[in-house]
Amino acid sequence: MGSVVRKPVSQNALKTGNADPQSVTNTMAEKPVLYYFNGRGRMESIRWLLGAAGIEFEEVYLEKREQYEQLIKEGRLMFGQVPLVEMDGMNLTQTHPILSYIAAKYNLYGKDPKERYEIDRYADGTIDLMGLGLAYPFLDDAGKEKQKGLIKERATNKYFPVYETALKDKDYLVGNKFSWADIQLMEAILMVEEFHSDILSCFPQLQAFKERTKKMPTIAKFLLPGSPKKPFPDDKYVATVKAVLKM
Numbered sequence: 001m002g003s004v005v006r007k008p009v010s011q012n013a014l015k016t017g018n019a020d021p022q023s024v025t026n027t028m029a030e031k032p033v034l035y036y037f038n039g040r041g042r043m044e045s046i047r048w049l050l051g052a053a054g055i056e057f058e059e060v061y062l063e064k065r066e067q068y069e070q071l072i073k074e075g076r077l078m079f080g081q082v083p084l085v086e087m088d089g090m091n092l093t094q095t096h097p098i099l100s101y102i103a104a105k106y107n108l109y110g111k112d113p114k115e116r117y118e119i120d121r122y123a124d125g126t127i128d129l130m131g132l133g134l135a136y137p138f139l140d141d142a143g144k145e146k147q148k149g150l151i152k153e154r155a156t157n158k159y160f161p162v163y164e165t166a167l168k169d170k171d172y173l174v175g176n177k178f179s180w181a182d183i184q185l186m187e188a189i190l191m192v193e194e195f196h197s198d199i200l201s202c203f204p205q206l207q208a209f210k211e212r213t214k215k216m217p218t219i220a221k222f223l224l225p226g227s228p229k230k231p232f233p234d235d236k237y238v239a240t241v242k243a244v245l246k247m
């Protein structure tokens, strides 16, 4: 029951961080509403998935501690954590289930339990790899240097070889149909390339995958400047996350 949206506080109130518990609306948002920081973090894969599915969404950026506390007070964060996605009358939390819900809803989640398992497995590999990028902005200079090396090592030796082999004789990772797994892989490739621009030189299948995937209309749109895709995290993003979460 904790996930049902009853009376969401108006987004304008949350935006300012001055949400009044009495300031409620009964209207259910038609577009999904994403509550997170104005930066990548754990929300970025959700933005990617919605973007690739061609679904428009709105965002409420957490800039003040009060906004986060207000969401907790309203019982909208099951474990006191964001990402939060308000969608289909629910307060969705926990990144992986949010992603699989959206993937299922928009037919990007395979045709049967076996394919869904394969999609989950490939997606989790990218989530593990991208977790290294997620942590990067919060490290000190020495930690960043080390993390950059680790991203290269893990991408080259652990993760990319798996996807390279999987794509040897097919265009998509699972069921020869475009799925959430492919979207995750595209995001992961671009993330690693930001650290190591030549990373695909030993991965011709991944290079070809990237070239054809970036031409898909919804993805091409998502990659355009001004889209909901967030830039490489900067100091302001780090400071905001630390202030809101009291890190």
Ligand SMILES: N[C@@H](CCC(=O)N[C@@H](CS)C(=O)NCC(=O)O)C(=O)O
Binding pocket: 041, 042, 079, 080, 081, 082, 083, 093, 094, 095, 096, 245
């Ligand atoms: N397992 C959760 C982890 C979410 C999480 O750690 N979110 C951070 C922000 S990126 C947070 O809200 N931290 C506050 C806390 O854990 O109390 C998920 O995947 O969504």
